Amino acid sequence: MDMTVNTQPASSPERAKEEARKIIAIEDLSLVFETNDGPVNALSHIDLDIHAGDFVSFIGPSGCGKTTLLRVIADLERQTEGSIQVDGTSPEDARLNRLYGYVFQAPGLFPWRTIAGNCKVPLEIFGMSKEQQQRHVDKYLELVGLGDFHKKFPWQLSGGMQQRASIARALSFEPELLLMDEPFGALDEITRDHLNLELLKIWRETRKTVVFVTHSIPEAVLLSTHIVVMSPRPGRIAKIIKSPLPRERTLEDRESPEFIALAQEVREALANDHRIN
């Protein structure tokens, strides 16, 4: 297998500059869905900055607009008010520039394509050469631990493996930003823990910016550099918590006092908000 793809680990001074760069800037953003039962305030006056290299989790009860916010970043929904800039441009231009890879809650693999074939879908659309496609697919399937499953069809894989394949697909065209909508929500806890660690590893190795939607407090605390606590009706940001934990984390860190304190802070932010409602 050819593993000579350049990963371009940025040198450290550049890295510092990178980290200061705002990759997502959201200002006073609101989104109202017009439904048959009248307007629904899905998002209300959101202000949020995400910097390159961050791992940001949106957490909150269902209906708090966390997925909607992610979809606005991905240009799958449009805000009705306010502004959003993704990498200095509109979400639409960011999408056209292939800035982000999106991982859905379900793997969403095409059943008629092999795992490798699924990872090639975006690469084909982006007009990559066949050899380059193969190199990228080899590299990223290896990275998510599916190196031996190129020729398998999705139904031959477990749910966790399918979701890994969908992460490889999102990484395959090397986007700077990874948008993940409860990617592990449908998996059992053991698989979930495992994939969380792998995601952390991938995040550290590839230096991506990750925006991650979840409703699991331990998952948010384990993964994130910033936790955005959201609350429903109307969907808004209740609190943004910066994690004091180091970037290198293990499952055992969940027993550490810092981790427990952070989880407690998230829990309180969620609970406080519920009391207001």
Next chain:
Amino acid sequence: MFKSLHKSQAAALTLMVLALLVLWYLGALWLNSDLLINGYERRNIDWSFSQLLADAYSMKRPLLPTPDQIAAELYKSIFDTKISSKRSLVYHTGITLSSTLLGFLMGAVLGIVLAIGIVHNRTLERSLMPWVITSQTIPILAIAPMIIVVLGALNFTGLVPKAIISMYLSFFPVTIGMVKGLRAPDKLHMELLATYSAKPGEFFWKLRWPTALPYLFASLKIAIAASLVGAIVAELPTGAQGGLGARLLSGSYYGQTVQIWAALVVAAVLGAVLVALVGMMERKINRRMGIAA
């Protein structure tokens, strides 16, 4: 266990066929005996049941021929006759088959094109769909001679007008099936491609078309059977010189019931073979698309 299941299935099938044969022979006796008894009485012949039995199963123009008569006729007109001869069923089958296949191809293409238009354009859906449905409410027997006459005036004769009638019948299931199939993709898959800023053509080839393929094959099976019916119907009212329809028609002109039944059997077998061929193609494609058979 599967083997015994297989065995019992085969046994049930044999039993069914045997029961049908018995019924058929009883029916032939019942239907043909009136004609025979009348004949006996007209000629003042003393007849016995055994004579009636022998005669009922060996009439030249029976009301209902027996399976062995049909089999003999089939053997004669398939194996004992030169293929180029007008008495050869192979010759007639070839004629019907060619317009069936041409009509099927045209119908499949037309059906798919209409479905693509309908799926991609709301105006087309509103304007086309009622016509597509109306087209199928017109009895094909009523419209077939007109199509043949009109096309004949435009110097289209022979294969093409018959194929057009086949097409008329076969495009419909393809359109209906493909409209449903092309609309079948998951919202998730559609959004996934949207995140890649895929163009309409990419949506079509990477997602809509593969999703629609199972629907297409279900439709094609109906379409090819309808095509065969269309080809035979097209041969009926037009005095066509060849084809299974012509064979049926000349058989009924001259009271050649055995000939009619032989043509019917060939048409039925042909239909079954064509549908099975489409099924084989489907399985082949399914395997390539990773769907466990």
